[in-house]
Amino acid sequence: MSEDKNYLNMDLLRFTTAGSVDDGKSTLIGRLFHDTKAIFEDQLEAIEQSSKKRGDENVNLALLTDGLRAEREQGITIDVAYRYFATPKRKFIIADTPGHIQYTRNMVTGASTANLALILVDARNGVVEQTRRHSFIADLLGIKHVAVCINKMDLVGYEESAYIKVLEQFTDFASRLENVTDITFIPLSALKGDNVVDRSENMTWYKGPPLLYHLENVYVGSDFNHVDARFPVQWVIRPHSDEHHDFRGFAGRVAGGVFKTGDEITVLPSGFNSNIKQILLADQEIDEAFHPQSVTILLEDEIDVSRGDMLVKPNNQPNSSQDLDARICWFSSSKKLSKGTKLILRHTTKDAQVLVSEVRYKIDVNTLRKNEEENQLGMNDIGRISLRASQPVFWDSYRRNRNTGSFILVDPFTNETLAAGMLR
């Protein structure tokens, strides 16, 4: 019974892998599972068989996450794989992402919900452009905690000098990042298992903990905003039954702050005020609701509220504007973004048409310099743009609130998701 309670109260850490192609991200996740005995017998058997068939020398632990046929054929990761495991200390949700530049969009997908990034670097090659790109994206997405895993130490004779070199290169680059504040460096070998779960005997010069210990113990406080109350309405619940004839509930997920029964609220964009009559968590009445709860809010007054509207507090309102200033990561290989491009903006539960009014600059991921000459963004480019929306958008800066500060851009013709954006 006590074990049960433990399971239910466990702390959750979401982390992502990052770094250049072949630096050993998938192998590391496989190793982590293998050495914590989190691989099931049938999974391990299947991996051993496939490794043999492929003629691999060792059991190829990357096959635990590289689950698609095309990935196994080419020995690379194409799309993000999600894996789950728990130790007695924490529960983990892992996103193993691709290093290949062509699939940067999938790396962004995995990183967008993570609190910590494992950035892998091949000890032989040091920090390369793709290491910088991924580190910059992690920073852009607001990830504060980074563990730089200096991998393949077995190929450099477990020499401290290789570790020091990467540490210096990365520290230099990271001094220009905004959000990444907590950086840990761990020398390891994903292939051989040094410093992954167990402390390595080949690197006695390293005094820090192995990776798992770090992941179990790193303090990742909730970076969630419990101050600014934001409730984007997802759906209006209107039962067509006699029993609940007058019921009108606004369903959604609290995107910030706390809502309590009796609170005065303002509905955006109409500007009408009312008070909260009742809050429901499914069929249970509760006194207050906070992120990330999905609840249903009932108001005292009959006012017009529909999907895409936002409930806020009268004395603490988000920005409301049609002009938006954002940093974006552009994903499309077939379409470029430039002044005049028309797109669909998806922000909280609202869709709006937008027009690119300006491409302000593109960022060189190697130097983090702004190139203001550039007036187009292509695949995997990161830049700052201005947008004009067909209707007002209610937003906070991404740094203040990830939920009301983020958006995606969608192609109105192909319906593809073309970009991820973070409001300034």
Place this chain on the structure above:
Amino acid sequence: MKNYNLTHLEQLEAEAIFVLRETAAQFERPGLLFSGGKDSIVMAHLAYKAFYPAKSPFPLVHVDTGHNFPETIQFRDQFVDKLGAQLIIGLVQDSINRGTAVEETGPNASRNALQSVTLLETIENNHLDAALGGGRRDEEKARAKERFFSHRDAFGQWDPKNQRPELWNLFNGRKAHGEHFRIFPLSNWTEMDVWQYLKKEEIELPSLYFAHQREIIERNGSLLAVSEFVSPSAKETAKKETVRFRTIGDATCTGAVLSKASNLDEVIAEVAASRITERGTRADDKRSESSMEDRKKQGYF
């Protein structure tokens, strides 16, 4: 200040409800795939919670191979009755009769793969533009690659090499006419989470999930229940064992496990100690290294 934290099960529940409400909002005619298995029971329970006190807007869709454990169908009908839900049934036998699916032959013949055909026909005939599934990423390596909102082209196919990026909780369900989406609100749940949730919410389950006596045969490493669809070959002998099922699917390929776990607490203890994945009991996944991916590309759940 008060501690505003949710347990991870509460977080998973809030996320699933968010996804269910997005589905209702973004699609014209979404349906909820319901097999009578534990994941789809959890889904139906979450749909009840998401729209309370209104009824869930999703009809339940059962793709029926005709090779069922009688307990499953009995449970399904009672469940649907209690919810007052609409039930849409797609029969694999109908696809076979129409000639759009061809019955497999041989000793390991199964209708499992044919379900894809029937599922796509059911989606099309009922004009569904989204199908909610109980699939979880921890189940299988190809599933580990799924998005919450997973796009299907006009042929119902999945293109795993070219999935839409899915950022934060911003789900893009836009599509062209004739295309549809598969939606997986339980993506981030593990088998253990599902069992813990079933217990926490006191949800009723088909008796097949708990230990009972049954005649079984061992075939290709799976323990298959002897039934009107599976009978021992000349080389096999049936024996009576105390077993239960970890997943419930087509009777011809769903393996049982030897178990004495007769209630949720005992099942949870067993799941915690298990060294084999739940799909490790499924003969359909053992056919080849990429059988799940191949089936999913064709339109499987």
